[in-house]
Amino acid sequence: MREENGLLNRKKALRRLEDQVIWDVIIIGGGATGLGVAVDAASRGYETLLLEQSDFAKGTSSRSTKLVHGGVRYLAQGNIKLVYDALRERGILMKNAPHIVKKQAFIIPCYSLWDKIKYLTGLKLYDWLSGRFSFGRSRYISKNKMAGIMPGIRQEKLVGGIEYYDGQFDDARLAVNLAETSVANGGVVINYCKVNRVLNENGKVCGVVATDVETGRTYQLQSKTVINATGVFVDDILCLDTPGKKPIVRPSQGVHLVFDKSFLNSEAALMIPETADGRVLFAVPWHDHVLVGTTDTPLDKHTLEPKALETEISFILKTVQQYFSKPVTRKDVLSVFAGLRPLAAPQKETDSTKEISRDHKLMVSPSGLITITGGKWTTYRQMAEVTVNKAIEVGHLKKVACKTAALSIHGSATITHNCDYSIAVYGSDYNKIEALANEDGSLNNKILEDFPYTWANVIWAVRHEMARTVEDVLARRLRLLFLDARAALKAAPVVADLMAGELEKDVEWKKKQLESFRLLAANYLLETDRKMAIHKN
Known part of the structure; x- marks a missing residue:
């Protein structure tokens, strides 16, 4: 079932977990790599499910240097193939x-x-x-x-x-757009759904057990293949499959x-x-x-x-x-x-990250669990392609060629309006957000005067981008926490009010959200300001 326009709807996604379907591919991890795999698999027509324990791009994938590049320093190190592949992917990504x-x-x-x-x-x-x-x-x-x-x-x-x-x-914005692209191609993606167990039958992986973090409901999900794309957490998932497994990251x-x-x-x-x-x-x-x-x-x-x-x-x-x-x-x-x-x-003991590979690593456990790790944002599409090719082999799926080299990513459009980059990154969704604001004039209000973000951006994030917390909005749907932590703290009450209305939450929810965000934002401030933020009443 394809979601119209690729918009994200968490309630509909959770309902899909109730279907007694055997998925072709279950992906654990909603960062760059996992989302790339979800796009690739769904666009080939496979029954695809992605589960993320927190929010999309919560970890490494929202914290990059914001570069789509070949890597000049890898050239200096003599890693010509890595640079060549990345430069090619850079061009494909700009086109898509x-x-x-x-x-x-x-x-x-x-x-x-x-x-x-x-x-x-x-x-x-x-x-x-x-x-x-x-x-x-x-x-x-x-x-x-x-x-x-x-x-x-x-x-x-x-x-x-x-x-x-x-x-x-913008890394986090691309992550959301990849989730939307997967959904537009028939995939299912869900944030705040944590995998607790890897199912095994006759020594082979056959699915996962996952819990909706918000409700506590647990789902047992069957799949022909399971892909571990959890970044720095890959060893945690490997240990679910093989207790005591030696770390690979x-x-x-x-x-x-x-x-x-x-x-x-x-x-x-x-x-x-x-x-x-x-x-x-x-x-x-x-x-x-x-x-x-x-x-x-x-x-x-x-x-x-x-x-x-x-x-x-x-x-x-x-x-x-x-x-x-x-x-x-x-x-x-x-x-x-x-x-x-x-x-x-x-393979040898070292304290220097210069000794550690920057390229990706793809491996298959004896159980059939597929793990992909390493690499970088620029090469996410290429990593996804080789991973899905491996899933076809491991899960004996019907062979379908990769389509992502020529697949437009959700929002793909160049904004001709003279607007800030923070707004231009919405691409074709820009007009939809404008239309939303025109329905209710108050949504044109800015959440902070010195920034381009409006109330409409917040409402859009909740309704159509699966934002569930104040942090989701201010850190990843908008980038305010990463740009100015003090400004994000000022904006938080307005965002909490708007989200509470959309999600039908009470005063206690708002209070907990603001307290949680205040403690989080303190980590984005230097020491003196951090102490002030933590101890503020």
């Missing part, structure tokens, strides 16, 4: 989701003649590898022109810069800081090619702010809500201070967020 993905100019500042030669040579190879999917050719920019293009950059000893092109996107934490756009003062993004620890750092214009990151810190544990370490915050601040002409201090940080990368665990 032009409302979310846009071309972005990046500039590498050069402070020596050797920098100029080294980076320009490397980026010419990057251009060549992109082939017909090129976003634009790299070029050298003189010091004088640099002052006009990126006036926020430090001028002392600057000899010029190298400009190249990559892609930028080593989490690595990446932290980002968000500033006012005046610190970069440019439409181009800054790429710092070599930090003190030999990595790269980006400062990217995003939703009318500047997002700076990321770090790469190996961890021994995983969590749905990771916290930035003080060493990571200090590292980013210290690094950008060397490049921004405007002084940067802790008080300038509007939001800080951390995400965990599910990197394939190394």
Whole structure:
């Protein structure tokens, strides 16, 4: 059963769980990889169900550097195939989701003649590898022109810069659109539905047991194949299948800081090619702010809500201070967020994430449980394709060719209105939200004066995008928590009121939601502001 226009409806999705159907594919995990698999499988005509324990893209998939890219630093490491595949996927994604993905100019500042030669040579190879999917050719920019293009950059000893092109996107928005695309093709996706057990018959996986987190109702679901696409949580699911299973993932934490756009003062993004620890750092214009990151810190544990370490915050601040002409201090940080990368665990003991593969890993357990992990947002479609191909083999499904290379993603349209990127990312849904607001003039009210989001955006998120909590709206349907945590705290009461009306919730629900969001938002503030937020009455 295809849902009209691909809009998400949680009640209808849960009713599908009551049908005595044997699914072709059950996917555990609603991040980039799981949602990509749900789109691929549903578009091939398979009975497809995706279950997510929290909200779509709650974890790593909403906490990226917002880049659709080949990976310049992987080129420097000699991983040509990874870069080539990613550049191809970058082009496909921009074609299929032009409302979310846009071309972005990046500039590498050069402070020596050797920098100029080294980076320009490397980026010419990057251009060549992109082939017909090129976003634009790299070029050298003189010091004088640099002052006009990126006036926020430090001028002392600057000899010029190298400009190249990559892609930028909104990760959580793409995740929601992938869920909608799967539904439009006959798939079923449900958030806040946790898998507790993997069913096994005669030594082979035959389904899962899952619980609706909101009601506590448990469902026993049969399936020809089960796919574990839970990111940093893949080992948890593997242990449900095989208790005591050796971990295959080593989490690595990446932290980002968000500033006012005046610190970069440019439409181009800054790429710092070599930090003190030999990595790269980006400062990217995003939703009318500047997002700076990321770090790469190996961890021994995983969590749905990771916290930035003080060493990571200090590292980013210290690094950008060397490049921004405007002084940067802790008080300038509007939001800080951390995400965990599910990197394939190394075979030997190491504390360096440089030793850990950035490519994806696909494996099949003796029981037939399929696990896909690693990779990155840019290559989600390719990862999904190989995963579904493996599911066809494992589950003896009817062979159907992959269709996603030419499949438009929900919302696929370029907005011609002169509107903020935060609104343009809705694509073809933009007009529907406008129509909703026209039905009730009050929905044109902004949730905060200095941001483009309106009451209509909140109502739309609840009615048609499966938003269930204040966090779902302010963190992922809108991006306010990631852009300015203090502003998100101010907006929370309005959002809670609007959601309570839509979901038919009482005053106690609103109170719990606001308290929960206040504690969550404190993690997106630096230490002083965090303590104030937690202890605020």
